[in-house]
Amino acid sequence: MFIINNKILKKMKNSISILYLLKNIDKFLNKIVSINGWVRNKRTSNIGITFISIYDGSSFNDIQIISNNNLKNYKEITNITTGYSLNVIGLLIKSIGKFQSYEIKATEINIIGKINDPKSYPISKKKHSLEFLRKVEHLRIRTKLFSSISRIRSFVFNSINNFMNKNNFIWVPTSIITCYNTEGNNQLFEVHLKDDLKKKFFGKDTFLTVSGQLNLESYACGLSKVYTFGPAFRAENSNTRKHLSEFWMLEVEIAFNNLDDIILLSELLIKNVYNLLLDNYIDDIVFIHRKNNLKIDYLNNIINNNFNILDYSDAIKIINKSKFNNIKWGLDISSDNEKYLLDYFNNIPVVIKNFPKNIKPFYMKVNNDEITVSSMDILLPNVGEVIGGSEREDNYEILNERLMNCFGDDLSNYQWYSDLRKYGSVPHSGFGLGFERLLLSITGMNNIRDISPFPKTPNNINS
Amino acid sequence: MFIINNKILKKMKNSISILYLLKNIDKFLNKIVSINGWVRNKRTSNIGITFISIYDGSSFNDIQIISNNNLKNYKEITNITTGYSLNVIGLLIKSIGKFQSYEIKATEINIIGKINDPKSYPISKKKHSLEFLRKVEHLRIRTKLFSSISRIRSFVFNSINNFMNKNNFIWVPTSIITCYNTEGNNQLFEVHLKDDLKKKFFGKDTFLTVSGQLNLESYACGLSKVYTFGPAFRAENSNTRKHLSEFWMLEVEIAFNNLDDIILLSELLIKNVYNLLLDNYIDDIVFIHRKNNLKIDYLNNIINNNFNILDYSDAIKIINKSKFNNIKWGLDISSDNEKYLLDYFNNIPVVIKNFPKNIKPFYMKVNNDEITVSSMDILLPNVGEVIGGSEREDNYEILNERLMNCFGDDLSNYQWYSDLRKYGSVPHSGFGLGFERLLLSITGMNNIRDISPFPKTPNNINS
Numbered sequence: 001m002f003i004i005n006n007k008i009l010k011k012m013k014n015s016i017s018i019l020y021l022l023k024n025i026d027k028f029l030n031k032i033v034s035i036n037g038w039v040r041n042k043r044t045s046n047i048g049i050t051f052i053s054i055y056d057g058s059s060f061n062d063i064q065i066i067s068n069n070n071l072k073n074y075k076e077i078t079n080i081t082t083g084y085s086l087n088v089i090g091l092l093i094k095s096i097g098k099f100q101s102y103e104i105k106a107t108e109i110n111i112i113g114k115i116n117d118p119k120s121y122p123i124s125k126k127k128h129s130l131e132f133l134r135k136v137e138h139l140r141i142r143t144k145l146f147s148s149i150s151r152i153r154s155f156v157f158n159s160i161n162n163f164m165n166k167n168n169f170i171w172v173p174t175s176i177i178t179c180y181n182t183e184g185n186n187q188l189f190e191v192h193l194k195d196d197l198k199k200k201f202f203g204k205d206t207f208l209t210v211s212g213q214l215n216l217e218s219y220a221c222g223l224s225k226v227y228t229f230g231p232a233f234r235a236e237n238s239n240t241r242k243h244l245s246e247f248w249m250l251e252v253e254i255a256f257n258n259l260d261d262i263i264l265l266s267e268l269l270i271k272n273v274y275n276l277l278l279d280n281y282i283d284d285i286v287f288i289h290r291k292n293n294l295k296i297d298y299l300n301n302i303i304n305n306n307f308n309i310l311d312y313s314d315a316i317k318i319i320n321k322s323k324f325n326n327i328k329w330g331l332d333i334s335s336d337n338e339k340y341l342l343d344y345f346n347n348i349p350v351v352i353k354n355f356p357k358n359i360k361p362f363y364m365k366v367n368n369d370e371i372t373v374s375s376m377d378i379l380l381p382n383v384g385e386v387i388g389g390s391e392r393e394d395n396y397e398i399l400n401e402r403l404m405n406c407f408g409d410d411l412s413n414y415q416w417y418s419d420l421r422k423y424g425s426v427p428h429s430g431f432g433l434g435f436e437r438l439l440l441s442i443t444g445m446n447n448i449r450d451i452s453p454f455p456k457t458p459n460n461i462n463s
Numbered sequence: 464m465f466i467i468n469n470k471i472l473k474k475m476k477n478s479i480s481i482l483y484l485l486k487n488i489d490k491f492l493n494k495i496v497s498i499n500g501w502v503r504n505k506r507t508s509n510i511g512i513t514f515i516s517i518y519d520g521s522s523f524n525d526i527q528i529i530s531n532n533n534l535k536n537y538k539e540i541t542n543i544t545t546g547y548s549l550n551v552i553g554l555l556i557k558s559i560g561k562f563q564s565y566e567i568k569a570t571e572i573n574i575i576g577k578i579n580d581p582k583s584y585p586i587s588k589k590k591h592s593l594e595f596l597r598k599v600e601h602l603r604i605r606t607k608l609f610s611s612i613s614r615i616r617s618f619v620f621n622s623i624n625n626f627m628n629k630n631n632f633i634w635v636p637t638s639i640i641t642c643y644n645t646e647g648n649n650q651l652f653e654v655h656l657k658d659d660l661k662k663k664f665f666g667k668d669t670f671l672t673v674s675g676q677l678n679l680e681s682y683a684c685g686l687s688k689v690y691t692f693g694p695a696f697r698a699e700n701s702n703t704r705k706h707l708s709e710f711w712m713l714e715v716e717i718a719f720n721n722l723d724d725i726i727l728l729s730e731l732l733i734k735n736v737y738n739l740l741l742d743n744y745i746d747d748i749v750f751i752h753r754k755n756n757l758k759i760d761y762l763n764n765i766i767n768n769n770f771n772i773l774d775y776s777d778a779i780k781i782i783n784k785s786k787f788n789n790i791k792w793g794l795d796i797s798s799d800n801e802k803y804l805l806d807y808f809n810n811i812p813v814v815i816k817n818f819p820k821n822i823k824p825f826y827m828k829v830n831n832d833e834i835t836v837s838s839m840d841i842l843l844p845n846v847g848e849v850i851g852g853s854e855r856e857d858n859y860e861i862l863n864e865r866l867m868n869c870f871g872d873d874l875s876n877y878q879w880y881s882d883l884r885k886y887g888s889v890p891h892s893g894f895g896l897g898f899e900r901l902l903l904s905i906t907g908m909n910n911i912r913d914i915s916p917f918p919k920t921p922n923n924i925n926s
Contacts, residue, residue, distance in 0.1 A: 015719065017631060017687065017688070019631055020631070036687070036718070036719040036889070037687070038684075038685070038887050039887075056686075056687045056718075057633070057685050057686030057687050057688075058631055058686070058687055058688065083886050083887040084887050085887040085888065085889045087719075112719075112888075112889055113857075113884075114887070115886050115887055116885070121886050123886075136879075137681075137879075138879040138880070138882060138883065139681070139685075139882065139886070141681065141682050141685035141686060142684070142685040146685075147685060147686065150633055150635065150682065150686060151633060151686075153634070153635075153636075154628075154633040154634040154635070157634050157636075158624055158625075158628050158634065161621055161624055162621075162625075165617075165621050168482055168483070170520070170613055170614060170617040171616070171617040171620050171621065172616075172617070172916055173616075173620075173694070173711055173915070173916060173917075174916070174917065175709070175917045175919070175926060176639070176694045176696075176709055177652075177671075177696070177708070177709050177919055178924075178926065179924050179925075179926070180926065186657065186658070188657040189640075189655065189656065189657065189664070190654070190655045190656070190657045190660070191652050191654060191671065192653045192655060192660075193652065193653070193698055194649065194651040194652065194653045194670065194698065195649070195653075197653070197655075197660055201652070201698060201921060201922075202708070202919060202921070202922060202923065202924040203922040203924070204924055206924060207657065208640075208654065214926070215916070215917055215926060218600075218601040218602070218604065218926075219604050219613070219916065221501075221604070221605070222520050222602075222604035222605040222609075222610060223519075223520030223521070223604060223610065223613060223614075224480065224499070224500070224520050224521055225480070225520075225521065230693060230694065231636070231639045231693065231694065233639075233640070235656055235664060245640070245664070245665070246638070246639055246640050248636055255499070255548075256478065256499040256550075256575075394576075413926075416599075416600075416925065416926050417601070417926075419601060420601065421576075422579070423546050423576075423578050423584050423586075423602065424502075424546040424547050424548040424575075424576040424577070424578060425575075425576035426548045426575055426576050427575070452636070453636060453637070453678070453682065454638045454678055456640055458664060458665070459664075459665060460666070461638075461640065461641075461642050461665040461667055461669060462642075462879065463638060463641065463642070463643065463677070463681075463876075463879050463880075
């Protein structure tokens with residue numbers, strides 16, 4: 001692995017990220033360093049010193065710059081406001097202040113980008129509501145909160161990819177534009193050529209994928225262990241705190257494996273990611289958990305306990321024990337009921353197995369009782385269902401019957417899928433994990449629109 | 464990092480992947496093992512022994528099963544054909560044959576999935592053309608070639624993610640559905656609600672992204688070093704060997720960095736990935752290079768030489784030195800000319816800098832000469848352009864003028880983008896890398912439809 005920092009460093013006249021600086025403090029302490037970044041805030045004392053806090057997004061930490069009135073552009077420096085971009089050259093020293101460990105005594109402050117009208121700058125020093133920040137989604141990354149969310153999101157994405165890889169799963173980019181419908185419902189976006197809605201560019205009606213699962217199954221029947229990690233789309237008119245029209249999904253498919261295997265894999269995956277997150281991003285996690293009033297052991301509570309695994313029927317019994325709930329066997333478990341179950345199990349994740357066949361899609365394998373399917377949902381605190389999975393129907397005749405029930409007699413777009421059961425069929429299982437929902441659970445944020453960098457919801461698209 | 468193999472193993476009655484078996488040969492040699500997989504081919508001798516070659520996709524290597532006529536279902540075993548899925552239990556031994564190092568002496572062969580009509584099975588033993596295999600894209604993963612391509616693709620994808628991460632780039636999922644047009648041309652797919660083409664689900668006209676760059680720039684102006692890695696779409700009516708309507712793209716954006724920095728980063732990224740690939744997937748690489756008649760040092764030739772960096776004007780001069788070419792300054796460099804340049808430089812990658820302003824998009828920074836932009840294309844052997852990048856116009860007034868030239872007076876969908884130059888603007892640079900094109904270059908395959916697992920081209924969508 002090449003690490004570019006050293007080479008880039010020379011080219012950039014030793015400009016380094018705050019992360020690199022703080023991680024290599026022994027190398028840089030009491031030396032002249034060069035930093036690029038944006039002004040978080042600024043305070044000028046009446047004895048001719050200006051304190052500027054700089055961030056560059058690389059690290060949770062900002063760094064304080066001390067600027068003396070002997071700098072040649074000191075007057076200009078006193079006029080700096082939040083959001084200016086700067087290049088700072090100066091001596092890195094231990095701080096005597098109590099809010100930071102290190103600071104830079106500037107020998108040079110070069111103003112790179114100004115804010116001409118500070119009053120109009122949406123990301124000023126004052127506290128903004130999350131609702132307001134959603135309206136300036138191109139600028140909210142400049143706040144400490146969205147910077148933390150972004151670092152956590154990136155780390156979790158990469159931890160999941162690494163976990164899948166270390167365990168020899170092969171990544172497959174499944175179709176985004178499709179001509180079939182995995183879930184068999186109507187919540188689809190259609191894809192057309194711009195300015196020519198009648199012309200079929202691909203020769204067929206085409207849609208945005210709701211799931212890469214069917215594609216993935218074909219690859220599982222040749223590579224055994226596969227996954228995909230990409231965007232999926234739902235045209236539901238749902239304006240809840242946990243629905244997006246465009247979201248990312250991890251999908252996993254394993255040949256020769258059953259429901260217990262994918263439950264175990266899901267639990268290990270989640271615990272692995274949480275462990276790594278606490279090891280590597282504790283500052284961001286503590287900050288965001290404090291903001292969201294979560295208990296200090298919120299993630300450890302999940303890591304250190306076994307997931308609760310129970311049958312749908314038992315979940316219904318537990319729900320119906322409560323005074324406020326009454327749910328008939330056969331119905332779906334609502335968000336409120338999911339929350340009740342999580343409370344009941346002290347916010348340790350809950351795995352619900354063997355859902356009624358009638359509320360689940362065509363591809364799930366029917367159990368011997370003929371009224372349930374070999375499926376599972378995993379509920380995580382603060383959000384509810386994050387993972388859904390099942391054994392897949394591997395019998396050619398049964399699958400075709402279920403496809404016909406779902407799509408009628410015209411199965412031309414699904415023949416390739418049933419082929420997988422015609423030629424060397426195998427028992428196989430898989431699951432999908434809603435990436436933004438996982439991040440909702442990890443961070444304790446309330447609304448999924450603050451987890452997606454460019455959220456799309458009904459009547460709402462900014463960029 | 465949890466490694467799941469051991470836990471899963473117990474659950475699966477010690478069924479292990481061929482990869483895991485061969486990597487841990489000391490542990491399993493002369494022991495009873497259990498393998499799941501599909502039949503590559505079968506040969507029955509007239510002395511009552513059947514040899515079956517099994518693959519599971521985990522490894523380049525198949526494993527040979529020796530089945531004796533004392534197995535209770537031996538007659539059934541002799542009827543097995545290519546594509547059957549099996550569970551095999553037997554003794555792992557050193558092979559005395561010259562084609563494999565290890566083999567399994569079966570004590571039990573369980574037939575899991577049959578091929579009822581072997582003649583109709585599209586992936587039979589015989590050699591198939593790539594054109595034929597494209598028609599059965601759901602089954603071609605069962606061939607040795609597509610299995611190799613898939614492992615390489617997955618490894619390269621993850622190596623790129625790891626490289627970006629180790630160098631502290633933050634991954635950002637940019638918009639797939641957008642309301643703006645990065646490239647300023649008309650090759651867009653439009654997104655509608657199914658069955659209601661008039662209703663604007665998002666309240667605006669929406670398209671599939673041609674590039675995540677503009678989104679990414681907003682995050683670079685808060686996180687400094689960012690990347691995105693996801694699908695992009697072009698509605699060009701191009702049926703060439705290197706165009707797809709849906710493809711994956713790595714896009715990188717770095718604040719406070721210039722053209723030389725992104726050229727350096729690109730070169731290091733490519734060499735890093737190639738190095739890791741040769742270290743980890745040499746069997747697949749040798750196999751695929753031999754198939755494509757590439758020289759044995761094809762990738763090492765790239766790793767061990769400096770990329771050739773030259774100005775567009777110099778590239779034109781070189782092209783015009785040849786007898787067969789004549790290209791005017793100001794025109795784009797064609798595929799044939801790209802090939803000529805690569806040949807000229809002995810298939811060491813070529814970086815062409817400072818293209819004419821008139822053939823490049825609005826966001827590229829104009830050089831002092833006012834007729835070129837600070838941009839670069841990187842050409843790789845067997846495909847030509849794989850990477851394109853530039854410094855971005857960071858001046859508010861100049862950018863707005865160029866946006867107006869491109870989109871007219873209605874810039875409402877681009878105001879957020881020019882905002883980035885209004886508030887604390889920074890010099891920044893970035894590039895996009897076409898993932899499937901990179902894989903074309905790595906593998907030496909001829910057609911991009913064999914690199915994408917589910918290729919989409921005009922009039923062509925299967926699943």
